[in-house]
Amino acid sequence: MELLATNLPGQLRMLDVIRRALKSADDVAISVSFLRFSGLQLLVDDLKRFTARGGRVRLLTSTYLGITQPEALRVLATIKGAEVRVHLAKNPLQGFHPKFFVFQGAQTECWVGSSNISKGGLTSNVEANLRHDSEQALEEALSAFEMIWEHPDVWRLSDELTDQYALALLQSATQRMAVSQVLVPEPRVRVQPNSAQAEALVNLARLRELGETRAVVIAAPGVGKTFLAAFDAEAAGAERVLFLSHRLEHLTQAKKTFEQVFGTRRTTGLVYGELKQTQAEFVFSTVQSANALESTAFDYVVVDEFHHAAAPTYRALLSKIKPQFLLGLTATPERQDGHDVLSLCDFNIAYEARLIEAINRSWLVPFHYFGIADETVDYSESIWRSARLNLEQVETALMLETRVAHILEHALEKGFDGARRACVGFCAGRRHAKFMSEKLNERGLCATYLTGENSLEEREETYANLENPEHALEWLFVADLLNEGVDIPGINSLLFLRPTDSATIFIQQLGRGLRLSPDCEVLTVLDFVGHHRNAWLNMEVLRDAAAAPNASTLPEFDLTPPKQCEILLDDVTREILLKVRRFTRRKSDWCEETYRSLRDEKGKPPFPVDLIGRADAPSLGDFRAVYGSWLDCRKTFYDADPWEMALEKDHLGWELLAQCEKNWQQPRVYAYALLWGLCAAPRTPKEGYEEFFERYPRWRAEYAPAESTNAWQTLEKKLGRLLDGKALNAEVFDQIPSSALLEHVELRLQYTLEADFRLRHGGVLRTPAELVVHRAYTRQEIVNHFRQQYDPALHNAGVITFEVGAESHIVMITKLDTSGAKSEFHYVNQFDGPQRFLWQSQNRQTQENRSGRAILDHKEDGASLHLFVQTKSHSSPHYLGKVDVESVEGNAPMNVTFSLRHRLTDELCELWLEGVRK
Structure with a gap:
């Protein structure tokens, strides 16, 4: 049993401590300073199961600094059997910081430390929670908890208390906003490329140097493709730019983006409908209107949502325009409506950063995905036309009062992270979106709906209302909108209310809520999963194929989500997905x-x-x-x-x-x-x-x-x-x-x-410091992390030396199983517990020759020794981090024991050590 929960990679998380304890404890006492949905939503089902079997839970939190969410308190109040009290911060100078987690039962223990019930406190922040199980420690912890529990400033949770607290927060926020409106604005700082854009700019410049005139960038929604286009137009010295899109929202946002980058150095104009600002140096036009442009003298052309570019209207226009450079932007070139688009840029993929990478590199906000069984709907064969959904049938099937109640129950319970709810629900069609909006309004909630039939002005006004903290709108239901392009960073929760018939559309819709926002550290995703043939599609999208198993892995599905993300499935959803998955296509x-x-x-x-x-x-x-x-x-x-x-x-x-x-x-x-x-x-x-x-x-x-x-x-x-x-x-x-x-x-x-x-030649050059321990990397990616492009003639050895600036690095890439190789290449490589690796060199390597001494003397020579281990045949090697030589025996081959600086996790021990445990 671990003694410390730090949330550090490979170490125990406080979330796992609480979940494990709730399965066996009888009496639980928890005190935290702050309570937020981002943490509570990960525990609410566990707490409900705990109280349902007769467990007693007392939870104490506070209003200190106004961080606890009133809506989260309301959810706690609905859990039968849970006793909740709140410390009211009457004196603003008096802090409230006690963190106790006392579990009594078959395994009695107490954790005292630093974690609050928030996403950061339970899973991602660096924390220090120490386990105590001595009788004296438990008595002292319980005594301290009881004293605070009965303190005069601690009150039983009630609707009245929550209402008063929510009102105080609202008044405080209004006052802060009023003050901020009279402050003198700071001088505008010129916007700079983020790390993804900087990497893409290098590759685009290199392609132009090689003589290429067309390229495409494939990047997840929210990475900043429009800003990238503006930065690259600037780098290319563009004097006349044409930005093409099929959506009006994209044009207005793109125009603002280019104005942020170029300032007043270029004039900008919109071309759509009756608006013809064609004399501007930078023209932002719908493709339909651009076909009527009198002049096609543009030296830089951007095609937004490039997957539409094979349509006849685009092809006709692009055949007339001969820019010095054409840049296509898309998140999903393989969309069902994408057609043959990559050929339009000669398959020049200048840069690619898909959804999983973007989340792992913190370019997007992480998500908590809740797969909720949708048993209210009959997903029979009548809703399918061949392999596609019959949307008219789907809409009719989904418009049920019982389903609305089911959706709303879970949406309110799982909540959101942020100052207020800004939720988007993706519907099957116009009738369905209108139905959902009307039913929520009937229940006293503020909701509306939008479809492609709404004007640009109506759509932009609604998006602004959804983000406005002073506006009442919290629920927006859409059909045929927000599948791409529109940037609304304030969105903090998503509802998937129809069966998925395209994984790429799911990626686009998920991307609407993944934009970085200072008010939201995690996107709450509720997917209502029915028993139908496509139920497994979304799960595949959420899989991080390069991640090693960890505490967030769903072992029965062999599915690991991206960094700091969680996938939570109720029991019925697990059964549905297991059944559907058994019938995967051949x-x-x-x-x-x-x-x-x-x-x-x-x-x-x-x-x-x-x-x-x-x-x-x-x-x-x-x-x-x-x-x-x-x-x-x-x-x-x-x-x-x-x-x-x-x-x-x-x-x-x-x-x-x-x-x-x-x-x-x-x-x-x-x-x-x-x-x-x-x-x-x-x-x-x-x-x-x-x-x-x-x-x-x-x-x-x-x-x-x-x-x-x-x-x-x-x-x-x-x-x-x-x-x-x-x-x-x-x-x-x-x-x-x-x-x-x-x-x-x-x-x-x-x-x-x-x-x-x-x-x-297309690798993105990075640094060794960006390597993530226990993650899988292709050989090309390994080489790219040492600032070199991959060369098969140079980089296919098992031991490679790199010079990165003034630093020396020795990279060792080895296999656990060499039985499939020729007999002269059979090596004995294996783990010896969670912090040792036994490695056998090639037959010609000795302790005296140059290559052998480089490994053995790496510390004295000031070189870092990096170990990558391929655990399965044909799989990518996993990075085990920097290692040190512990001992060496023999010659030709050498048998070296390496000590790992990063201990293997329980999950990796189970997977790689064949029974070896901590």
């Missing part, structure tokens, strides 16, 4: 759905290149495993041209196309460029090779004349009979029309080429 079904979806979006048969950038799509390897080759896939769906249908597996044409679908694991681009050149008839291979680097200017970073490379040797090895000297076998041209050959080869090669470019 790989063949996944490939078929993806192929059909891509074909519908593009309006023509897709190719491997169309899988790029789609986080929800199978890999090309998955398609090859199901169909054998992409050609066979096209034949299966009757999309093959007549010449394709004639190709059989023993034909050279089939063999060439199949080879183009394989990743040859080349450390340089030369062989692919030469193959591209061979197919670029009537050019000579040398001319085609040179033209490849004109077609893909970003590959100039690796350019070398073909004759100075080993490209021909690689092709001879990979293509064999497909070559006839220094040309393709003539039979290939007999079987594949020359007019189709280069296109079909290129659309296959691009899949590997784009992945290779991002692997070797």
Whole structure:
């Protein structure tokens, strides 16, 4: 049993102490200074179960500094069997700081320390709560608690007390606002890029240096894509900018953003409807209105929500405009309404920061997700049209009085973090949104609804009211709105009130509440989960695949949320999700759905290149495993041209196309460029090779004349009979029309080429200090954290040395299980308890040679030794932090014992040590 709860990574959290104790205790006494929904919502179900089985709980908190939320007190008052008292801070100079957690029962213990009942106090703040279980300590703690419990300034919780406290807080807030309004405003400080924007700006500048004219940035909602566009337009020296969007809200917000960055250096104007401010230097226009612009002389074009850019209206406009640089912005290029958009920027993904990374890096606020069983609705097959929802049927099914009561009960109980509620509910359609608004208003709550039918002015006024602390509006129900783009940082709670039919739409909607806000440290998310085929989609979105198991992991689902986030499921929801998950689609079904979806979006048969950038799509390897080759896939769906249908597996044409679908694991681009050149008839291979680097200017970073490379040797090895000297076998041209050959080869090669470019040249360079202990990293990410781009020719060793500034670093990447390797590469690597790792070197390494001494003498040499361990075959290595040499035995190989500076958690011990416990 641990003695200290600090909430530090890998150590005990106070949340887990309380939850564990509530399962076995009979009598609980808790005293905290502050009580907030961000902590109470994590415990409310545990407290209800505790009192339901007859447990006695006394909870004491205070009004000190006005931090305790009145609404949280109201929820406590509804828990049957809970006794609650409040210390009233009559003297503003008198603080109230006692933190007791006394649990009596089968395991009697007392924790005294620093945690309040808040998200920070229970899970994320660095705290110090010490466990005591001696009889004397328990008696003294209980005696102190009883004395405070009976203090004259402590009152029983009542509706009257809560009302008075809430009124006092409101009056205090009003006074502070009145004072702030008469203060002289501080001089405006020029806005600066945040860390995500700074990283993206480096990559965008590098692409322009390489000659690229188009790129896309994929980043989670709330990371600041519009600000990034403004900063990059400034970096590119843009004098005339066109900002395109299909939503009016996006344009007005974007205009304000660019004005913050450029100040008065550029004139700005809006173009939509009857408004035609076309003479401005920076024009913010809907795509429909932009098609009517008289002048298309813009040197920098931004396409917001780039996933819409394949629509005919966008394509018509972009074909007329020839800017020096075009930047697409999107959070989800793989949206169902996204179409074939990445091809519009030649698959130049300049930067990517998806939702999980953005939360982990504190660019977005963390969430508490509550999966609540939705048993009031019959999710029968009638609500589905093939794989899509029948929204008319869904609306009718969801509009139930009993469901409203169910939703409201949980929304009020789980609450919100912030000065007041600012809640958005996502509905199935206009009727559903109106119904929810009306039903809450009937119950005395202030609610409204918006749809795409509302004017821009109506929408912006409602958004402002929702954020205004003096306005009564707290509940906003929407349909076909807030799926993208609109920035409302004041939102602190979300309700998902309809079945999900798209994980990417769920990401966009979740992003509405994840903007950083000084008044909210956690977003409260209530998802009403029904028993239907898509119930598992949202859970997959919330999974942090690179995180090691920890106290927040749901073990039955092998699901770990992002840093400082929690996923809480009631028992019925767990049963629903376990049942739904058992019927997950087969790989063949996944490939078929993806192929059909891509074909519908593009309006023509897709190719491997169309899988790029789609986080929800199978890999090309998955398609090859199901169909054998992409050609066979096209034949299966009757999309093959007549010449394709004639190709059989023993034909050279089939063999060439199949080879183009394989990743040859080349450390340089030369062989692919030469193959591209061979197919670029009537050019000579040398001319085609040179033209490849004109077609893909970003590959100039690796350019070398073909004759100075080993490209021909690689092709001879990979293509064999497909070559006839220094040309393709003539039979290939007999079987594949020359007019189709280069296109079909290129659309296959691009899949590997784009992945290779991002692997070797597209990494975001970071520092060793940004590595997170126990997190999994790809080899490329490891190298990038030591300020270098990944080079397979240099960085595939097990021990790599880096110089970062004046600091030296030795990185060790090793495997626990080497049984799948050749016998000469079998090493004995294993954990010896939670703070030791036994490592065996390569057979040629000794205690005397240079590489061996570098490891053994790393401290004396002033080098940091970093250990990464691959726990499963084909998995990414987990970072175990800096380690020290404890002992060494033997030579060729050496057997070294490393001491870990970061102790393995209980969860990792169970997973990695096969029974070893703390």
